[in-house]
Amino acid sequence: MERVQDQFIPRPSPYWVRLILGHGDIEREEGRVRFVLEGAPAGRISDAQFHDYPGRRPQAYRWRPPLHLAVRARFSHPSTDFLGTAGFGFWNDPFTLSGEVTAPPNNAWFFYASPPSAMELVPGIPGHGWKAAVLDGGKLAGPAVRLAAFLLRFPLLLRPLGRMARARVRAAEALLPHDMTAWHTYELRWLESGCTFRVDGTEVLATAHSPTPPLGFVAWVDNQYAVATPDGDFSFGRVDVPGREWMELEAVEIRPLTR
16 A cells, blocks of 8 residues: 655645635645635635545545554634634545535545534534544445435435435544644544544544545645534535635645554
């Protein structure tokens, strides 16, 4: 299994796929990369990200457990003031820009979402905030995914389909009390038997849930929100980001773990 190590010296590695949409931008300086949103209107998507799955083809997702991820990161604003979503980790990019579902979601990552996001996947954990999170949605055959995406177009079916989806997935989350504006080292240990998250060496979440591979790495900021409630509400949208906000990374390392 390959290993990725990037400290952005003198610039980001050409390994990364760079994506900028709307009012997003990626700024670089030696030893640091900055994902920026500035003046993003709610009417259109704005995004700034690195990922490693060119073309979003299934064969492009290269990561499987056992893996160790370490990211050195900080944010421009605390969790009370940052808008949209942001984070880094592994996922299968299961949504189109219009919000259509192309596959059951699978992820293991450090994830932030601001209100009005309400992804209430774990009892007792708010549907927004700065979290360590795992979601195992499993797999569905292509025809089943296309049928589900078609049925979600009908408003009367959103709630029952949303309840069915929630019953199917396995999720674990923990809110992170750490100051997002300070530099921290975020680590994920991804095994077939579960995931462990650490911040600055201290464990913040350990779970037997493990996402279904293969997955791709992503680091991003955007102006989106999502709703997935116990009642079956399921929706997407974009928020207004009138000012400037950003996430900075100093290092990313992905390496295989010895069994």
